[in-house]
Amino acid sequence: MDKQLLAMLVCPMCKGKLKYVRESGELQCLYDGLAYPIKDDIPVMLPEEARAMDADEKLPTSPGRSGEE
Numbered sequence: 001m002d003k004q005l006l007a008m009l010v011c012p013m014c015k016g017k018l019k020y021v022r023e024s025g026e027l028q029c030l031y032d033g034l035a036y037p038i039k040d041d042i043p044v045m046l047p048e049e050a051r052a053m054d055a056d057e058k059l060p061t062s063p064g065r066s067g068e069e
Contacts, residue, residue: 011034025038
């Protein structure tokens with residue numbers, strides 16, 4: 001994913017920053033809890049195409065958070 005393109009993209013719902021997650025091929029808006037897919041290196045920035053994120057995905061990770069219960 002092109003870094004310049006990533007820097008320009010914002011969430012179409014709230015206009016907030018997006019987090020690029022390479023492993024899942026998504027741009028995530030932690031505020032709205034939506035994950036926008038990237039198909040053939042093109043971000044699909046349509047809310048109706050976005051996936052609703054789980055509560056655990058929306059939580060920020062920290063050094064003290066292991067991710068396991």
